[in-house]
Amino acid sequence: MSQLTHIDNQGHAHMVDVSEKDVTTRVARAEAFVEMLPSTLELITGGGHKKGDVLAVARIAGIQAAKKCSDLIPLCHPLMLSKVSVDLIPDVANNRVCIQTMCKLNGRTGVEMEALCAASTAALTLYDMCKAVDRGMIISGLRVVEKQGGKSGHWVIDTTLGERA
Known part of the structure; x- marks a missing residue:
């Protein structure tokens, strides 16, 4: 098992x-879901929301x-992102919105945390805007x-396992 990289020899x-x-070139993709x-x-x-x-x-x-990930997560490096995309896809069959994010840069460290921050904040914003009509x-x-x-190269989650690769 790999050592935790954010902990020194003295803990x-x-x-x-x-x-x-x-x-x-480093790319990371993340996802989240908001069920409603x-x-x-x-x-x-339908575009009927008053907000x-x-x-x-x-x-x-x-x-x-x-873009603000390093301000939120204490040990993240400030990064010069070259691309950020956030897609919110309504999934009517499952009464949810699927959020898919992608962050990209040319640099010395990965962008996984930035992709996760994008997905989680988009989800929280969706919740905030709709909580008056659906607190659950x-x-x-x-x-x-x-x-x-x-x-470490290229890694893709193994969805055939249902959870994690």
Whole structure:
């Protein structure tokens, strides 16, 4: 099993020194789900919400969160992201919105945390905008689904296992 990289030999938390790592193109994708009442999903997709375009606001919030990740997660490096995308896909069959994010850069450290921050913040924003009509919404399934670049190469979650690879 690998050692925790954010803990030094004395057990103290520290920011990892990435200065000796190679600069490579790094990409991470994450996802999350927001389950809701069918009427709430209809309100969102039908454009009838009095607060406006819920999906557009959640998308912008997710993008902003990816850019601010190092302000939120203490040991994350500030990164110069070259691309952030946040897609919110209504899933009527399951009464939910699927949030899919992607972060990309050319750098010395990965962007998994940025992709996760984007997905979680988009989900929280969706909840915030709709809580007046549906307090029972459930945010679930936050996870990294793909990572590329760096020494560890390309990794994709094994969905055939149902949970984790």
